[in-house]
Amino acid sequence: MKVAVIGLGFRLGYLGQVFKEIDPDFEIVGYVDPEPAGLAGLLDAGVPVLNAYDTPQEMIAAEKFDLLMVGSPNHLHLDHIRIGLEAGLTVFTEKPIVISIEESLQLASLLHQYGSDRLLVGLVLRYSPLYRDLRAAQQQGLLGDVVSIEASEHIEPYHGAFFMRDWRRYGRYTGGFMLEKCCHDLDLYNGVVGRRPRFVASFGGRKSFVPDNAPQNAGINDMEVYHRKPSGWLGADKVFDSDADIIDYQTAIIEYDNGVSMTFHTNLNVPDHFRRFCVVGSKGMAEGDFVRGFLDVHNAHSSEKVVENTYSAPSEKSQHYGADEQMAMDVLAFVKTGAKQPVSALDAIEAGILALSIDEARIGRKVVDLAPIWEQFDACLHGTTLKQSA
The missing domain is CATH 3.30.360.10 (Dihydrodipicolinate Reductase; domain 2)
Known part of the structure; x- marks a missing residue:
């Protein structure tokens, strides 16, 4: 599976390693993060991380991938989710999904427009x-x-x-x-x-x-x-x-x-x-x-x-x-077959x-x-x- 990442912090750095262990073909084709705290751990673990970009829009225009993963600080999630949905992408975002009641209502309006089936969320304990x-x-x-x-x-x-x-x-x-x-x-x-x-x-x-x-x-x-x-x-x-x-x-x-x-x-x-x-x-x-x-x-x-x-x-x-491993398997299954998530x-x-x-x-x-x-x-x-x- 090929993914692009917005916000390559410690959390997505760890998840990238989990995905790679389950799917040997997993690679991060591009990322946007001025301070990618999770990058070193990925490289040490042998996870391919190919290209850095200045903006999500540049990365989306330049790369082909199966999943956009959002691991940016919480207050940026709504904008990054919106960018992904508007581009017709399948998006995985780390929790919490947004940070206020007003943003919750804005996201609900986005889901009315684009549907909720293309937005996955890392509430990992459900897995x-x-x-x-x-x-x-x-x-x-x-x-x-x-x-x-x-x-x-x-x-x-x-x-x-x-x-x-x-x-x-x-x-x-x-x-x-x-x-x-x-x-x-x-x-x-x-x-x-x-x-x-x-x-x-x-x-x-x-x-x-x-x-x-x-x-x-x-x-x-x-x-x-x-x-x-x-x-x-x-x-x-x-x-x-x-x-x-x-x-x-x-x-x-x-x-x-x-x-x-x-x-x-x-x-x-x-x-x-x-x-x-x-x-x-x-x-x-x-x-x-x-x-x-x-x-x-x-x-x-x-x-x-x-x-x-x-x-x-x-x-x-x-x-x-052990929930991260199960979540990675379920997300991979969703990308490949549309399998239902918990x-x-x-x-x-x-x-x-x-x-x-x-x-x-x-x-x-x-x-x-x-x-x-x-x-x-x-x-x-x-x-x-x-x-x-x-």
Whole structure:
């Protein structure tokens, strides 16, 4: 498969290696990125990267390829997606798909014009074996009707420090931490519930990565752990005195339009990290953890454990619990045969709208009703105009 890349950062640099392992003919025929942080890793791994271009338009005009991959900073996604769709290309974009409610509505209008079948999105956890098994258990009726969900995404201090040092520390580029990092998880549970979220509330802030908690205050001068993960564009060294405007902990409460409720918690300073969930249904419950690699399902009547699965990554260098490898296979299958994907651009927009509304609730200290947003979204998606109230 031949691809062209807009935004050759660490993420697409890693994904290029994964694609190459699965498809020996994979090559990047061109890229646009003034500071391609992912290029060295690709070249070291023997992935062909042929030509650099100054603009997406120049690259699209000069090259023939099967897929346009967008890995630029989040705030540039909408323009780069638009360029690809207008050129008649199949586009793969990294998450989050866009960074605001207004951009979500603009993208919905674009999808009305060009269709959503040519836009793929890297919400990679939908491809993970654990999540697929969770959905299979649900489809087999082992859970019954979903009633409530408790979920979390916690990351280790080295990873939290990365967010304080990278361009992702600025909400104007990312849309906020809940969107940048947790849109994966919100998308998963939107999929489990199968309905749109209706009301959200949220609380959070920054308490760990602050000057008072700098290790030097306790006589610890070893800062290696906080610089273990390299930063790219706009990278900085400051961690506990960072100029970041993102949170380092947050809790959200969500009610879906069918009454299902969910709590979601994230924290950037969890030494023994986990990414777990408990889905409680009328006939059973599913409990799992992507980091610790298990899925258990219990029957509500007998308390019998009816599913007991464990998972491990396919290799030491594998990211996202083996989901990247499955995503690469599925994307290749889509390009070659049009095979159905487990996540759509519409799923990604809906997860993004939820994340953005959670932050609106946190900042405004209020409960946000998403019904007006869904009304606007559907109008844009179907090319209709909202009726004006009298």
